[in-house]
Amino acid sequence: MTTDTKKTLIKNGTLADGRVCDVLIENGLIQAVAPSLSDGDAIAFDATSMIVMSGLVDLHTHLREPGKEDSETVLSGSRAGVKGGYVALSAMANTSPVADNAGVVEQVYRLGKSAGLLDVFPIGAVTQGLEGKVLAEIGAMADSVAQVRVFSDDGNCVSDPLVMRRALEYVKKFGGVIAQHAQEPALTSGSQMNEGVVSATLGLKGWPAVAEEAIIARDVLLAEHVGSRLHICHLTTAGGVEIIRWAKARGIDVTAEVTPHHLLLTDESARSYDPIFKVNPPLRTENDVMALRHGLADGTIDIVATDHAPHPGESKECEWQEAAFGMLGLEHALSIVAATMVESGLMDWAAVQDRMSVAPARIAGYVDHGREIAVGAPAHLTVINPKASYRVDRDQLQSKSRNTPFHGMQFSARVVATFFHGHAVYQEGTIA
Amino acid sequence: MSSVLPAPDISRALSRIAHEICERNNGASSITLLGIPTRGAHLALRLAQLIEKIEGSPIQVGTLDTTLFRDDLRLKAPRALMPTSIPALGIENRTVILVDDVLYSGRTIRAALDALGDIGRPARVQLAVLIDRGHRELPIRADFVGKNIPTSTSQSVKVLLTELDGVDDVLVSDGGGE
Amino acid sequence: MKHLLSIADITRVDAIKILDTAAELARVSDTPMKKLPTLRGRTIVNLFAEDSTRTRISFEAAAKRLSADVINFSAKGSSVSKGESLKDTAQTLQAMGADAVIIRHGASGAPARLAACEWMSGAVINAGDGTHEHPSQALLDAFTIRKHLSQGREDLQGLRVAIVGDVLHSRVARSNVLLLTKLGAHVTLVAPPTLLPVGVESWPVTISYDFDQVLDSLDAVMMLRVQQERMNELFFPNAREYSRYFGLNTDRLNALHPGAIVMHPGPMNRGLEITAESADSARSVIVEQVANGVSVRMAILYLLLAGDTSIEAGLL
Numbered sequence: 001m002t003t004d005t006k007k008t009l010i011k012n013g014t015l016a017d018g019r020v021c022d023v024l025i026e027n028g029l030i031q032a033v034a035p036s037l038s039d040g041d042a043i044a045f046d047a048t049s050m051i052v053m054s055g056l057v058d059l060h061t062h063l064r065e066p067g068k069e070d071s072e073t074v075l076s077g078s079r080a081g082v083k084g085g086y087v088a089l090s091a092m093a094n095t096s097p098v099a100d101n102a103g104v105v106e107q108v109y110r111l112g113k114s115a116g117l118l119d120v121f122p123i124g125a126v127t128q129g130l131e132g133k134v135l136a137e138i139g140a141m142a143d144s145v146a147q148v149r150v151f152s153d154d155g156n157c158v159s160d161p162l163v164m165r166r167a168l169e170y171v172k173k174f175g176g177v178i179a180q181h182a183q184e185p186a187l188t189s190g191s192q193m194n195e196g197v198v199s200a201t202l203g204l205k206g207w208p209a210v211a212e213e214a215i216i217a218r219d220v221l222l223a224e225h226v227g228s229r230l231h232i233c234h235l236t237t238a239g240g241v242e243i244i245r246w247a248k249a250r251g252i253d254v255t256a257e258v259t260p261h262h263l264l265l266t267d268e269s270a271r272s273y274d275p276i277f278k279v280n281p282p283l284r285t286e287n288d289v290m291a292l293r294h295g296l297a298d299g300t301i302d303i304v305a306t307d308h309a310p311h312p313g314e315s316k317e318c319e320w321q322e323a324a325f326g327m328l329g330l331e332h333a334l335s336i337v338a339a340t341m342v343e344s345g346l347m348d349w350a351a352v353q354d355r356m357s358v359a360p361a362r363i364a365g366y367v368d369h370g371r372e373i374a375v376g377a378p379a380h381l382t383v384i385n386p387k388a389s390y391r392v393d394r395d396q397l398q399s400k401s402r403n404t405p406f407h408g409m410q411f412s413a414r415v416v417a418t419f420f421h422g423h424a425v426y427q428e429g430t431i432a
Numbered sequence: 433m434s435s436v437l438p439a440p441d442i443s444r445a446l447s448r449i450a451h452e453i454c455e456r457n458n459g460a461s462s463i464t465l466l467g468i469p470t471r472g473a474h475l476a477l478r479l480a481q482l483i484e485k486i487e488g489s490p491i492q493v494g495t496l497d498t499t500l501f502r503d504d505l506r507l508k509a510p511r512a513l514m515p516t517s518i519p520a521l522g523i524e525n526r527t528v529i530l531v532d533d534v535l536y537s538g539r540t541i542r543a544a545l546d547a548l549g550d551i552g553r554p555a556r557v558q559l560a561v562l563i564d565r566g567h568r569e570l571p572i573r574a575d576f577v578g579k580n581i582p583t584s585t586s587q588s589v590k591v592l593l594t595e596l597d598g599v600d601d602v603l604v605s606d607g608g609g610e
Numbered sequence: 611m612k613h614l615l616s617i618a619d620i621t622r623v624d625a626i627k628i629l630d631t632a633a634e635l636a637r638v639s640d641t642p643m644k645k646l647p648t649l650r651g652r653t654i655v656n657l658f659a660e661d662s663t664r665t666r667i668s669f670e671a672a673a674k675r676l677s678a679d680v681i682n683f684s685a686k687g688s689s690v691s692k693g694e695s696l697k698d699t700a701q702t703l704q705a706m707g708a709d710a711v712i713i714r715h716g717a718s719g720a721p722a723r724l725a726a727c728e729w730m731s732g733a734v735i736n737a738g739d740g741t742h743e744h745p746s747q748a749l750l751d752a753f754t755i756r757k758h759l760s761q762g763r764e765d766l767q768g769l770r771v772a773i774v775g776d777v778l779h780s781r782v783a784r785s786n787v788l789l790l791t792k793l794g795a796h797v798t799l800v801a802p803p804t805l806l807p808v809g810v811e812s813w814p815v816t817i818s819y820d821f822d823q824v825l826d827s828l829d830a831v832m833m834l835r836v837q838q839e840r841m842n843e844l845f846f847p848n849a850r851e852y853s854r855y856f857g858l859n860t861d862r863l864n865a866l867h868p869g870a871i872v873m874h875p876g877p878m879n880r881g882l883e884i885t886a887e888s889a890d891s892a893r894s895v896i897v898e899q900v901a902n903g904v905s906v907r908m909a910i911l912y913l914l915l916a917g918d919t920s921i922e923a924g925l926l
Binding site for chain 3: 497500501505506507508509510511512513514515516546549550551552
Binding site: 195198202203208274314321 | 618695696697715716717718719720722723726739740741742743781784807808809810812813
């Protein structure tokens with residue numbers, strides 16, 4: 001996508017720090033940020049009463065291409081992303097073939113470029129075939145056109161402690177980070193939902209919190225021991241928040257993410273046995289949800305990441321045990337964070353910008369993203385109407401799939417425009 | 433609501449029916465009284481006592497629930513089943529006298545005949561009712577009637593019995609004026 | 611109530627109504643005809659995705675005694691034959707005009723999904739779903755206990771029942787805990803700690819790891835089947851240790867007080883959770899449970915299907 005040479009003037013928006021400003025964009029860059037700018041030949045965009053923040057960055061997206069294009073492609077995922085306010089996505093490696101070599105990551109990178117709506121940063125696998133036994137060609141992926149810096153076997157846990165140790169050591173060479181999907185396989189074989197009062201009643205095999213926490217505890221200690229960086233994917237338990245807090249207090253270089261669905265939903269949703277609520281790691285208890293919200297608010301949890309996981313209809317229109325794990329997330333992430341964190345008073349918009357743009361870009365090393373809205377920065381912006389009030393309709397999604405658990409829910413805040421290199425790639429209802 | 437058969441009249445009617453039953457059947461030795469729950473069952477017990485006084489020996493009496501054989505089950509929510517209790521000598525080759533409080537469309541008795549058919553083969557079946565209010569929808573008639581009370585279909589007839597309602601009476605209420 | 615998916619959905623009053631109706635219907639098997647016209651014209655489909663001769667035959671007998679038409683539909687392992695998904699099956703049932711589907715399935719929640727979906731409109735009766743519930747089994751168990759021990763009471767107030775064995779994987783246990791406590795009984799679960807679910811502390815029961823200690827206080831002992839596979843999954847060391855601590859052997863049988871009864875939902879592992887002597891003893895009502903099953907299932911079918919099925923109100 002070539003940078004846009006048109007001029008755009010975003011008028012009267014409120015920046016995340018509270019200043020009401022106009023933002024002038026030209027040639028894909030921010031030219032001016034000040035109140036009451038005027039420019040005759042700029043396209044005007046009225047952002048009165050709207051929040052203008054640096055474009056959202058997702059560190060955890062499943063784009064399914066190559067291999068499962070019936071549920072999503074890089075293009076359809078990009079469309080879903082810009083509608084949700086995202087200007088950068090990180091494509092997880094559990095595609096088919098797995099992204100464990102330079103060839104696949106470069107393919108995903110090129111698909112992102114040709115879709116041209118936002119930046120698609122491929123994530124490389126930690127181990128070959130995600131099997132957890134032998135390291136993947138991490139160096140080759142780092143050197144490739146895709147310049148991979150984040151590595152994850154997500155979908156699977158790197159459960160062998162020796163393999164995890166070696167991976168943590170190896171990425172130090174180029175400042176990469178291992179993103180762990182924390183799930184002890186021996187404790188979660190055949191597990192269907194959180195282990196607790198609800199699973200005991202429903203007769204569904206439990207996925208105990210300790211299976212997540214034990215891996216997190218082990219890996220923060222490993223990271224400390226070898227002096228490396230660690231990122232924990234989709235944190236879901238109160239115990240996990242405490243372990244991260246303890247680790248950070250100790251000076252361990254660990255970061256953590258939480259998904260929008262884990263900020264909103266609990267395992268009570270499973271009582272209907274509707275597999276739209278089946279996800280890995282599973283929805284947990286009210287107590288966990290509250291701990292995650294407070295952890296995100298106080299910065300123990302660094303970022304929100306969607307874990308956007310598209311699945312075709314037949315994978316969810318069946319009995320719970322047969323259904324696939326995963327929920328869509330890109331299109332409603334911002335609305336959910338606004339509802340659970342801003343409207344409840346736990347965070348302000350500046351914190352939202354940090355957790356959804358600045359911090360993800362910093363962790364992954366996406367230098368053009370999460371930048372302060374200032375002269376000279378690339379014009380990657382998200383415009384939000386905090387009082388738009390809408391109801392989620394699963395038949396009105398940009399994603400190729402329909403597996404959203406939020407169908408029918410009412411939200412207040414909504415992304416109304418997304419600017420990528422100064423071009424309005426999404427503007428209320430229309431995708432460029 | 434107006435009372436069409438107060439307590440003393442109910443007593444006299446039952447007494448007369450008891451005598452008629454004995455007269456028609458040459459005594460009570462081959463009779464089995466089966467009351468249709470709820471009120472028919474109580475009436476059957478009263479008739480049994482009256483007949484025992486007349487004949488001087490105990491009489492076979494029980495209950496026959498018709499719920500499972502009704503032809504109108506599908507029209508409302510499912511109904512609770514009432515007890516069916518067939519006395520020791522059974523019904524085979526005996527004279528069964530069905531006892532009910534009100535005879536109206538005749539469908540309850542039709543169901544009772546089907547229920548009897550599943551249990552066995554009586555020699556004959558007779559019907560005793562306290563009130564016959566007309567408007568038969570099937571070719572069914574009573575052998576012993578306490579009182580004939582012509583009614584319109586908009587009216588309702590309610591039999592009260594001391595065992596259940598604390599008082600004996602038969603009340604007719606006018607429906608909304610058609 | 612349109613469906614019978616879980617004991618949790620039935621009130622105490624409804625449960626007693628089912629038991630009372632079953633008591634009346636039990637008489638039917640004593641009449642020469644053994645058949646009632648009540649459900650004539652109704653089509654009932656037996657959808658058994660899991661093998662079960664005993665329960666299927668019981669439901670089939672119940673349906674036929676009420677003159678319903680029965681269609682047996684085997685949809686084995688939707689996981690194995692992906693083409694025969696629950697959705698496809700449901701749409702086929704709808705096309706067949708099924709008034710009710712009696713479904714046994716290996717997946718917990720499959721009957722609930724069938725009832726909630728838009729693919730078919732008949733009544734759904736849960737004949738056992740995964741490790742979740744088996745409502746008709748609990749109802750026939752309660753019926754059996756009431757018949758022997760309630761002395762004319764309509765419920766099970768004050769009776770002490772123990773459920774012994776693999777509670778973690780038992781749908782019979784879950785349904786019985788809900789129903790027996792709803793009817794006023796006091797329930798004790800006896801099992802090794804590995805076979806009790808996390809979260810059982812929130813159930814309205816007493817837990818004991820010591821079978822011998824509770825024996826003489828019991829009015830009824832319900833033994834659960836222990837599957838051989840559990841030994842490979844590390845739930846207990848071996849069959850010998852399990853039988854020694856949790857099996858109903860002759861010594862334990864004799865420690866029960868004189869009126870106490872022995873129950874088992876079947877099929878039994880004679881020698882593992884229950885010895886042959888105990889299964890065949892005078893206290894055992896195991897065979898009677900099977901006969902009671904037909905009456906109870908007739909009551910369920912009658913109450914769900916005889917009336918106006920468009921009414922969604924309570925059973926009453």
